[in-house]
Amino acid sequence: MEFTKIAQQAKQASLEIAGLNTRIKNIALEAIASAFEQNKKIIFDANKQDLISAKTLVEEGKLAKSTYNRLKLDENKMRDMIQGVRDIAKLEDPIGEILLKRELDKDLILTKVSCPIGVLGIIFEARPDVISQISSLAIKSSNAVILKGGKESINTNKTIMDIMNSALKTIEEFPQNVIQQVFTHEDIAQMLKCDEYINLIIPRGGNKLVQYIKNNTNIPVLGHASGICHIFVDSNADYDMASRIVTDAKTQYPSACNAVETMLIHKDFPLKNELYASLELNEIKLVKNPDRWDIEYGDKILSVKEVNSLDEAIAHINKYGSGHTDSIITNNTQNAEIFMNNVDSAGVYWNASTRFADGFRYGFGAEVGISTNKTHARGPVGLEGLTIYKYKLTGNGQIVDDYVKGEKHFTHKDV
Amino acid sequence: MEFTKIAQQAKQASLEIAGLNTRIKNIALEAIASAFEQNKKIIFDANKQDLISAKTLVEEGKLAKSTYNRLKLDENKMRDMIQGVRDIAKLEDPIGEILLKRELDKDLILTKVSCPIGVLGIIFEARPDVISQISSLAIKSSNAVILKGGKESINTNKTIMDIMNSALKTIEEFPQNVIQQVFTHEDIAQMLKCDEYINLIIPRGGNKLVQYIKNNTNIPVLGHASGICHIFVDSNADYDMASRIVTDAKTQYPSACNAVETMLIHKDFPLKNELYASLELNEIKLVKNPDRWDIEYGDKILSVKEVNSLDEAIAHINKYGSGHTDSIITNNTQNAEIFMNNVDSAGVYWNASTRFADGFRYGFGAEVGISTNKTHARGPVGLEGLTIYKYKLTGNGQIVDDYVKGEKHFTHKDV
Structure with a gap:
């Protein structure tokens, strides 16, 4: 499928998941965790296919041994992956939090409320467990996500994604296309240009990958290129x-x-x-x-x-x-x-x-990444980093002209 | 002066102003307001020079009448400009606010504290009062700033900047180069590329200017291109x-x-x-x-x-x-x-x-701009939009190995 079409679907999904209630989101996460448990063997089989190809590459000196190790899923990693999804379900919903409530005037109430960012673009290297982790964080924070993994783990990635989406399809209220995956290098190039639909890029990988992304997009990037x-x-x-x-x-x-x-x-x-x-x-x-x-x-x-x-x-x-x-x-x-x-x-x-310096050690219960940015989110970033806010204003017919003319006056009282 | 040199100076100034106390910052703002009052005539004279050139351009059809009007400073605008500086002095200091305080373990305390972003790049069109407003906001929030104004108001801009910097020089504790100005189109091109030193770009002007800036930099941009x-x-x-x-x-x-x-x-x-x-x-x-x-x-x-x-x-x-x-x-x-x-x-x-939808009407006491971004700051942005945070961790010798081995355990209690 064309990248633009995928991005448009993600945008539409982001609008639909924005208002989804906490209960449905947690049901979705539990469905994913259970599906992983039931389909462990299928995931391990897919991972073995990737490992066979990767082993050849290691022997030919085309792939680092450390990459091979990160690619490999074993029972321990699988258990952690499943537990990770359930842990995210247990976290407080970061959406709908009232950050400010202020009377601007009688019957004119301003409320600042946390809401999702929209569409996340994730570019990651060999670790296939990133798919499950980031997808779960996206669901919990009501964002849609497009993931691009490393080609070395393509079978594992496809299998994990299929299992997640099959699980999500069983939940009637859950919107389509919240989590999607792309596969080619050309998709990365298009993702970095797609500021019309993608609101935040999160790279998960080495210095070179992150630096490349930061230099080639004007979409905000959450992450760090290096840790000196x-x-x-x-x-x-x-x-x-x-x-x-x-x-x-x-x-x-x-x-x-x-x-x-x-x-x-x-x-x-x-x-x-x-x-x-x-x-x-x-x-x-x-x-x-x-x-x-x-x-x-x-x-x-x-x-x-x-x-x-x-x-x-x-x-x-x-x-x-x-x-x-x-x-x-x-x-x-x-x-x-x-x-x-x-x-x-x-x-x-x-x-x-x-x-x-770590989201879990700071007690955030999750870590989206560590940011060295000077805007939005800095340091270890928890779920909160996947949110922004909107201002709701409820009145009963107020117009600005009355305040400009001095016929009415703002009270500006926090309530 | 070369742009890189100016940007390096700004970076250095941003480190020096980061820890400046509220009292000195407010003294600096009052010094600026007083200097404007004492030098009104010099500012009006400079503005008249700009208006003479601008009038010719309007007659030749090369400048919009509305731009001419925005360029013109009169007693009312001057009074508002001076009052604006004093109003910013009265606002609460947005720096040093404790946003979270958490015991990670006994005697291991994490504090999340608001701090300045660093160096702001401001690109604005004809209104010369923007210099005074943005410089004051930058000072109050402990950021350094580099301003690039429209060429139509170059005399007014230079004069206002000189008066501000002369006033700031009288305050011994106030660092040098906190507010600087650049003048050429080439400076804009360099500013947009200067992500090593500039942390946030704020455009103040029409749709075309903002869109151009958003499309030509990977530095975060705070603003909105259009208001539909x-x-x-x-x-x-x-x-x-x-x-x-x-x-x-x-x-x-x-x-x-x-x-x-x-x-x-x-x-x-x-x-x-x-x-x-x-x-x-x-x-x-x-x-x-x-x-x-x-x-x-x-x-x-x-x-x-x-x-x-x-x-x-x-x-x-x-x-x-x-x-x-x-x-x-x-x-x-x-x-x-x-x-x-x-x-x-x-x-x-x-x-x-x-x-x-306006920072003053929302009761923020100031408005940096209105943002349609989905990260960092959205909607009318007050002083808070010029801040980020850092995490301070104070311990008495704690190491991670003890927690990984299970010899110690995190308590994660907010205090």
Whole structure:
């Protein structure tokens, strides 16, 4: 099918799901979870087909082993995928929340109410469980969604999508075409141009994919291209805390976007050499003269720089960081406050590991992605990031001319 | 000066003003207001120079008379401009507001706090008072700003900017380069490409300008290209109310973006012909067969369409509207609710004129613009639209590994 037709269908679906009540949405999510349970074998079979092709590509050196691993669905991932859908059903409905209620004048009431964004475009790489997760988030937030997955997982993706849509078809009140899938590279090009129908693009994948998308669309993009996170060890930092936090932030999951890439260390920190030795003992490779300061290693490698002052540390982070998450380790409250106010990042931490930057750890119950944008949503984004608001105004015949002429006056009272 | 250099200066200024306290910001605004009062004559003289050139252009047919009028500063506009700066000083500081405070675990506290966006790029047409208004809003919200005005008002713009910056220089704590101006068409091209330093573009001008900007940048744009507003007169609408509201929405200020362009009327509304006659008596020209339904007349002209149902009215609005503001006139509560839920616009009104869509009328105390975006800010945008947030996390040495291993558990309690 032509992309424009799919996008038009998504737009129509978005209008129909906008007002759908919470109960039906949760029934739809439970139907999806049950359908996955009943059709596990079909999904695993489809996944095996993808794995056979992928294995050949790995052997030919055309596909990374890590991609192969992300592509592979096993019982654990399947269980998590199904549980993920049910967890989203349990979340509060983010739609219809009253954000402001104000009397503009007698019998003229303004209400600001949360509502869905409309149509989401999702472009993701190998992980097929993204389909189920993003589709569930879209349903819960009353958005329509068009997904484009990686070609390596095409059989798995098609099978998961078919199972979801078959489940949704059993629910009479649920609109058609809320979740749709496209497959070609040309579809991506068209999606990025389709600002008439698509309201938000969410890329789920590596730096290159996200950067490509950000550079090639004027549709808002929610995400982050890179995660260059820093930890600044201040002159009076606690030695044990510094060692533990830097080790956690670098080694607990080195390929995560919230892993630390650069340690800045105050020249007057008395246990510098001990700290270096301790990190090296924890298998971290220290690089004291990197070619560039904006490297995301994704591995147990850490750039290290001595700085002369707090201000120098802040300036370094604002220059080379990606605005993701940066932490200071210090016993000096004033320095901590200056750091948290002046570092221009989505997360600014004091005496805690950068690895806490995560929607689940923040207690959002879901994570749409992590954003380094300066508008709409920043940092770990929960369901709320898939909503916007509208203003409802109810009157009994009020006209502006009466207020301009001074015959009536606004009261502007929040109610 | 090269644009990149100006943008870098703005970025630096944005980091410096981010943490500036409310008192200094308000002192800065009062200094600007006083400086305008003391230098009124210099501003009027500069404006006269612009008016002389503009008059020639009007006579040669190269400039619209309406542009000339918008360009002209008189005592009234000057008084409003000065008062506008003082009104912004009186508003609550939108920065530093705590939006969420949550204990993730004992002694691990997450705080979501409002902060400035960074650097704003403003592109505006003839009205020179925009400089003072937007600069004041930027200062109050701790953003840096780069303004590009129309060439017709270049002398006035330069003079106003010089007076503002001279006033700001007298305040020692106020950072340099918070408000800057650029002048050439090439500067616009560079601004639109400068996503490294500019975080939000706000166009203030006509449809063509806004559309051009939206199509030529991947920086977020706050604004609306057009205002195709509708009023739907339902079958059981009150006749007097319909006549009054449509007349107000069309004639009170026909060139406003929230003026109505299309009246949809239910085929069973019994007083159709009387309503048409009444609107014509109020000097509204009715167009029952327009070539297109997405016309913004900016004049006392109104497209009219009879529809068979509420659903047809809603579908028409969602197809041809601009998502700005649309109103239903009805005595049927259920129809009003369906209309307000299913029309996908920033403002959905019941028995009120579309002309209420305005930041001041909503009680925001200021208006940055009116947005038809589906992300960040929608509808009339107050100071809040110039803010985003960051997450501050304060701990005492917490690492993620303890939670992954199950040695510690999140409490997730809002405090």
